[in-house]
Amino acid sequence: MLGSILAGASAVGAAVAAGYQSMAPTGQWYGRTFAGLARGTKQLALTYDDGPNDAYTLRLLETLARHDVQATFFLIGRYVRQRPDLAREIVRAGHIVGNHTFTHPNLIFKTAGETRKELASCRAALEDAIGQPANLFRPPFGGRRPGTLRIAREFGLEPVMWNVTGYDWTAPPAATIEKKVESQIRGGDVILLHDGDDKQMGADRSQTVLATDHLITRYRSEAYKFVTIPQMMKDARVPGGISY
Numbered sequence: 001m002l003g004s005i006l007a008g009a010s011a012v013g014a015a016v017a018a019g020y021q022s023m024a025p026t027g028q029w030y031g032r033t034f035a036g037l038a039r040g041t042k043q044l045a046l047t048y049d050d051g052p053n054d055a056y057t058l059r060l061l062e063t064l065a066r067h068d069v070q071a072t073f074f075l076i077g078r079y080v081r082q083r084p085d086l087a088r089e090i091v092r093a094g095h096i097v098g099n100h101t102f103t104h105p106n107l108i109f110k111t112a113g114e115t116r117k118e119l120a121s122c123r124a125a126l127e128d129a130i131g132q133p134a135n136l137f138r139p140p141f142g143g144r145r146p147g148t149l150r151i152a153r154e155f156g157l158e159p160v161m162w163n164v165t166g167y168d169w170t171a172p173p174a175a176t177i178e179k180k181v182e183s184q185i186r187g188g189d190v191i192l193l194h195d196g197d198d199k200q201m202g203a204d205r206s207q208t209v210l211a212t213d214h215l216i217t218r219y220r221s222e223a224y225k226f227v228t229i230p231q232m233m234k235d236a237r238v239p240g241g242i243s244y
């Protein structure tokens, strides 16, 4: 009796640990995912999820252009279908786009077939909008299970996580977003921000745009270089870089 209670308790503990791990952005249990370079590297990658979003994606593009910074955008397929023009603007400005599924479900709760459908529908939306599929993939909420990354790789997608979280999805003031980011930066970071909202098009991301402006100014003054995820990945593969 006691034995089975203990066995049950430890099984629950293991399940909780696995559940946590499957959402942890830097966790590697379910396959290798890219989440930045070695600590101290003077590179930062800005990443924006859940767009395209009218009107803040364009405002963000203006801010990035003003600083001549390229970033990486993980787009939701159904929004790309609604606003293919915004997806085209992102690419035209020299930024990188990635697949963030079609409807933004937590893939932990999806079957292999459903996961494939999500990735394929987003890929089709991107191909129709910008004439090419993405090479990068970020799972919504960071949620993945053993099969998720294997399926992504079947689609030729490289999974990208993050190690710095802006906590901007509830649209706090820019200063709060900046403080959150600054407290986690250690060099070589992939910074998670949002130009959109998975629940609806049109979410106010003005504070994220403002925080972006300030963060670029601050870290440029400290000799950091802002790069895209593919640029960062390239450096991870050269001798002296870290492999992942």
Ligand SMILES: [Zn+2]
Binding pocket: 049, 050, 100, 104, 140, 141, 198
């Ligand atoms: Zn998302």
